[in-house]
Amino acid sequence: MMIEMKQIYKSFGQNDVLRGVDFEIADAEVHALMGENGAGKSTLMKILTGVYDANSGHVTEDGKPLQFDNTKDAETNGVSFIQQELNIWPNLTVLENLFLGKEPTKFLGIIDNKTMEKQALEIFKTLNVQIDLNQIAGTLSVGMQQMLEISKALMQDSKVIIMDEPTAALTTSEIEVLFEQINKLKSAGVSFVYISHRMEEIFNIADRITVMRDGQSILTTKTQDTTNTAIVKAMIGRDLDNQYPERNYQQDELVLSVSKLNSSVHHLKDVHFELHKGEILGFSGLMGAGRSEIMRVLFGLDKGDTQVTLNGKSIHVRNPHASIKQGLAFITENRKEEGLVLQDSIIENISLPALKSFSKHGFLTDKSMNDYAEQMIQRLNIKGKKEDICMDLSGGNQQKVVLAKWIATAPHVLILDEPTRGIDVGAKREIYQLMNELTERGMSIIMVSSELPEVIGMSDRVAVVHEGNIVGVLNNKDLTEERIMTLATGGNIDEAI
Numbered sequence: 001m002m003i004e005m006k007q008i009y010k011s012f013g014q015n016d017v018l019r020g021v022d023f024e025i026a027d028a029e030v031h032a033l034m035g036e037n038g039a040g041k042s043t044l045m046k047i048l049t050g051v052y053d054a055n056s057g058h059v060t061e062d063g064k065p066l067q068f069d070n071t072k073d074a075e076t077n078g079v080s081f082i083q084q085e086l087n088i089w090p091n092l093t094v095l096e097n098l099f100l101g102k103e104p105t106k107f108l109g110i111i112d113n114k115t116m117e118k119q120a121l122e123i124f125k126t127l128n129v130q131i132d133l134n135q136i137a138g139t140l141s142v143g144m145q146q147m148l149e150i151s152k153a154l155m156q157d158s159k160v161i162i163m164d165e166p167t168a169a170l171t172t173s174e175i176e177v178l179f180e181q182i183n184k185l186k187s188a189g190v191s192f193v194y195i196s197h198r199m200e201e202i203f204n205i206a207d208r209i210t211v212m213r214d215g216q217s218i219l220t221t222k223t224q225d226t227t228n229t230a231i232v233k234a235m236i237g238r239d240l241d242n243q244y245p246e247r248n249y250q251q252d253e254l255v256l257s258v259s260k261l262n263s264s265v266h267h268l269k270d271v272h273f274e275l276h277k278g279e280i281l282g283f284s285g286l287m288g289a290g291r292s293e294i295m296r297v298l299f300g301l302d303k304g305d306t307q308v309t310l311n312g313k314s315i316h317v318r319n320p321h322a323s324i325k326q327g328l329a330f331i332t333e334n335r336k337e338e339g340l341v342l343q344d345s346i347i348e349n350i351s352l353p354a355l356k357s358f359s360k361h362g363f364l365t366d367k368s369m370n371d372y373a374e375q376m377i378q379r380l381n382i383k384g385k386k387e388d389i390c391m392d393l394s395g396g397n398q399q400k401v402v403l404a405k406w407i408a409t410a411p412h413v414l415i416l417d418e419p420t421r422g423i424d425v426g427a428k429r430e431i432y433q434l435m436n437e438l439t440e441r442g443m444s445i446i447m448v449s450s451e452l453p454e455v456i457g458m459s460d461r462v463a464v465v466h467e468g469n470i471v472g473v474l475n476n477k478d479l480t481e482e483r484i485m486t487l488a489t490g491g492n493i494d495e496a497i
């Protein structure tokens, strides 16, 4: 089986999003699709699976025209699509999500729960995930929701599985398990389209790579015939220099002190840490270790209690609104929670929480909101104009808007949970640069991240979380992947405090 997409064109209004893209999926291959945010990757896959119609171009399977009405039709015909925006039904259970619309039935159409449970447990076992089948899906962490989506696709009898940023919220060990399954299915003849911004993953899993830039396919190559640098260059059209800016942090006054942070829901017990002016404190740990949960309690998003001192004053954390007022900002790992109002424009979204800080204190005082929005669009390379509706932006570009929006509140302490998830290499570097500038101006940053190179590249200190507790804080000079992983997995190293 060979699927070929030839000279695909697609416009949304004035925006020519795809301008003659060629792409093919061969038998039993993992074909990576790469490109900057907004290059057109998701759109191309939406055309293949019938979400959108192309304006022109041909799609064929073994030379015969191929067209699906929608993703369900594609799925029935062997093409599964795990979309970038997860398709979880938040109010249904895990089991219901897995089988929605395709429940196995017994005699007289009675739904066969036993069979469903058995199949579900089997797939969870191969993926090595522990999820309670009766848990309400909306209460799962983003990572687990992603695992649920992957399970759903792997349960189908698919010939082609399209994964659009499948590992954005997964940890290293989960990614390993996923890759084992991909390789296993590939040996059985299944093909994969694999979309990711993570270079290591691509070089690990892909047989071929196609790079898109500005709506055109500009390179297709065997993975073994190319290099990291060549791919980046193809993506952004130039060489990329140093990924991480140099940090010049010198220990400064104490800004935030958190102690006795407890939550019975999240199994956090007496967590404590400190953050200084202009410092970037990384939070590392395995998924489920409690990193995000600590931040959620600190910010007042989730139940729990804690003692917090901010700039020498004891503050009471009750809810996000109060926290923002005190000078905290939190970009959670769950983008939908940020209150990105999809029907609103970029500028409306950016100004939403910032209105106060623009009229009052903060470092943006004499700049108008407009200037700020323009500047962020340019710096973060947001593919869109400030009047554009956020719904129409690509996944990565929506995320950049979220970032711009919270930075605009000029907080004392900015908490970033997975700040570069789903962001392309060029823009990633801009975000690091921005973090550097913000801290040089005195802002303090907490960065929760699952990407070890990023944690090591950007943090002045790293707190490692294991089973709901900070088990060690490493100084910049002692940072190695090995040390972090040792602590994260419950091991001991001398430097740990």
Ligand SMILES: Nc1ncnc2c1ncn2[C@@H]1O[C@H](COP(=O)(O)OP(=O)(O)OP(=O)(O)O)[C@@H](O)[C@H]1O
Residues within 6 Å of the ligand: 012, 015, 017, 035, 036, 037, 038, 039, 040, 041, 042, 043, 044, 084, 383, 384, 391, 392, 393, 394, 395, 396, 397, 422, 424
């Ligand atoms: N429904 C839509 N209406 C208008 N414009 C759209 C729509 N969907 C996508 N676009 C535009 O098409 C372009 C490509 O978007 P697409 O989502 O395909 O990018 P992508 O390569 O998947 O990026 P990312 O890495 O951020 O996910 C973007 O500029 C986006 O704004």
Ligand SMILES: [Mg+2]
Residues within 6 Å of the ligand: 041, 042, 043, 084, 164, 394, 395, 396
């Ligand atoms: Mg996309």
